[in-house]
Amino acid sequence: xxxxxxxxxxxxxxxxxxxxxxxxxxxxxxxxxxxxxxxxxxxxxxxxxxxxxxxxxxxxxxxxxxxxxxxxxxxxxxxxxxxxxxxxxxxxxxxxxxxxxxxxxxxxxxxxxxxxxxxxxxxxxxxxxxxxxxxxxxxxxxxxxxxxxxxxxxxxxxxxxxxxxxxxxxxxxxxxxxxxxxxxxxxxxxxxxxxxxxxxxxxxxxxxxxxxxxxxxxxxxxxxxxxxxxxxx
Amino acid sequence: xxxxxxxxxxxxxxxxxxxxxxxxxxxxxxxxxxxxxxxxxxxxxxxxxxxxxxxxxxxxxxxxxxxxxxxxxxxxxxxxxxxxxxxxxxxxxxxxxxxxxxxxxxxxxxxxxxxxxxxxxxxxxxxxxxxxxxxxxxxxxxxxxxxxxxxxxxxxxxxxxxxxxxxxxxxxxxxxxxxxxxxxxxxxxxxxxxxxxxxxxxxxxxxxxxxxxxxxxxxxxxxxxxxxxxxxxxxxxxxxxxxxxxxxxxxxxxxxxxxxxxxxxx
Numbered sequence: 001x002x003x004x005x006x007x008x009x010x011x012x013x014x015x016x017x018x019x020x021x022x023x024x025x026x027x028x029x030x031x032x033x034x035x036x037x038x039x040x041x042x043x044x045x046x047x048x049x050x051x052x053x054x055x056x057x058x059x060x061x062x063x064x065x066x067x068x069x070x071x072x073x074x075x076x077x078x079x080x081x082x083x084x085x086x087x088x089x090x091x092x093x094x095x096x097x098x099x100x101x102x103x104x105x106x107x108x109x110x111x112x113x114x115x116x117x118x119x120x121x122x123x124x125x126x127x128x129x130x131x132x133x134x135x136x137x138x139x140x141x142x143x144x145x146x147x148x149x150x151x152x153x154x155x156x157x158x159x160x161x162x163x164x165x166x167x168x169x170x171x172x173x174x175x176x177x178x179x180x181x182x183x184x185x186x187x188x189x190x191x192x193x194x195x196x197x198x199x200x201x202x203x204x205x206x207x208x209x210x211x212x213x214x215x216x217x218x219x220x221x222x223x224x225x226x227x228x229x230x231x232x233x
Numbered sequence: 234x235x236x237x238x239x240x241x242x243x244x245x246x247x248x249x250x251x252x253x254x255x256x257x258x259x260x261x262x263x264x265x266x267x268x269x270x271x272x273x274x275x276x277x278x279x280x281x282x283x284x285x286x287x288x289x290x291x292x293x294x295x296x297x298x299x300x301x302x303x304x305x306x307x308x309x310x311x312x313x314x315x316x317x318x319x320x321x322x323x324x325x326x327x328x329x330x331x332x333x334x335x336x337x338x339x340x341x342x343x344x345x346x347x348x349x350x351x352x353x354x355x356x357x358x359x360x361x362x363x364x365x366x367x368x369x370x371x372x373x374x375x376x377x378x379x380x381x382x383x384x385x386x387x388x389x390x391x392x393x394x395x396x397x398x399x400x401x402x403x404x405x406x407x408x409x410x411x412x413x414x415x416x417x418x419x420x421x422x423x424x425x426x427x428x429x430x431x432x433x434x435x436x437x438x439x440x441x442x443x444x445x446x447x448x449x450x451x452x453x454x455x456x457x458x459x460x461x462x463x464x465x466x467x468x469x470x471x472x473x474x475x476x477x478x479x480x481x482x483x484x485x486x487x488x489x490x491x492x493x494x495x496x497x498x499x
Contacts, residue, residue, distance in 0.1 A: 013417070014417070047498065050333070050334050051333060051334070052329075052330065052333050052334070052497070052498040053497045053498065054495055054497060068338070069336045069337065069338060070336075072334055072335065072336040072337075073336040075334075077330075077334050079327075079330040081327045081330065082327060083327050083328050083329075083330035083331040084328075084331070085245070085328060087245075096241070099237055100234070100237065100335050100336065100337075101335075101336065
């Protein structure tokens with residue numbers, strides 16, 4: 001059964017076509033890598049699923065229903081930028097999430113924050129960008145949802161912290177839920193992936209099971225991507 | 234959800250407005266008490282003797298009159314700027330990634346910003362109105378007779394008209410921000426430009442409405458012909474202005490909502 005479906009979705013900004021007739025299904029219980037070079041349309045594809053953008057043509061459904069309050073309740077989205085109100089403390093931010101998301105697990109968030117030695121009364125403004133991104137990841141993963149969408153969770157994170165991020169993702173998403181991770185840093189996340197989607201110039205150029213793809217080509221996803229990307233050029 | 238959003242918006246918006254409101258009331262009160270002292274010292278009615286007021290009190294009195302005027306203007310400007318800046322930050326900056334992904338319909342988010350703006354404007358105008366009481370020396374004995382002319386109805390209509398006018402200005406800003414962000418470049422410049430254009434058009438249409446209304450209603454022409462038009466005439470005029478602003482708001486609210494519903498966050 002699929003969670004999220006894109007039906008003939010195109011997105012244009014003026015004369016530029018960013019996504020071109022995308023048909024895609026995100027299945028349940030899988031970790032899916034949305035892979036592609038910068039400007040391939042990964043973020044646009046994700047923003048469409050989170051109603052931040054509206055499709056120029058086509059439509060998107062979540063569990064066969066149009067996107068709306070129900071889909072927003074069941075999708076936890078980590079954008080590529082920091083969206084928190086920096087004037088608030090961590091505690092106030094937790095209050096905010098608890099207030100607006102009934103599926104937010106505060107105890108889990110506090111436990112994860114404790115692991116990072118973050119004090120609840122710390123103002124977000126006084127945290128480094130890396131720490132703010134970690135806090136945001138904790139907030140997203142502390143929700144019990146059916147789909148986690150992580151847009152470039154490793155972008156701007158130093159290599160030492162990448163392991164923490166990947167480990168947090170692997171050990172904290174809800175069992176039975178799906179995770180859609182967008183990145184161009186394929187080598188770092190390759191080991192997590194069940195499925196891969198290669199996106200280039202607004203088109204899906206490959207979608208397959210990660211293990212099947214590795215067995216078929218006898219090489220890593222990273223290598224396959226480099227090859228596909230080179231050929232597509 | 235609307236109440237929760239409203240509470241969060243007000244929490245973020247209200248602090249500087251309350252500080253300014255407090256300063257406005259304080260300066261008005263100091264003005265009032267120094268005015269009382271000045272009058273007492275300069276003219277003793279029992280002895281018909283003119284006594285010169287202390288230069289210090291005269292200075293403080295004049296200073297706080299000007300400070301009160303400045304505080305009133307600053308309070309109004311800060312209220313509007315805070316309303317627009319919260320709207321822009323909440324719906325068009327990085328924070329919008331959180332706002333738009335909350336499990337709330339967009340029209341609720343829009344309604345929460347309009348209600349936040351309305352509450353802030355009511356706080357602002359009520360502060361100015363209450364402070365204005367200090368300009369009436371009898372305000373302790375007759376507190377609800379606003380202003381020098383002691384026309385409660387006229388002043389009450391003016392109060393609501395000012396709230397509607399400020400709400401219209403706030404709405405022009407919202408529409409400007411929404412239209413400005415439909416441009417891919419120089420969004421801030423276009424936001425201000427669109428806001429100014431909508432406001433100017435609205436005011437021009439209001440003037441035209443007043444002109445036509447006075448043409449059709451000869452009794453209203455004294456507004457242009459007499460230096461001190463009658464209270465009835467002023468009441469009719471201000472009521473007309475309030476109705477026009479109310480109509481503007483009724484038109485602009487769904488227009489902004491529709492534009493916001495289809496807005497893309499780039």
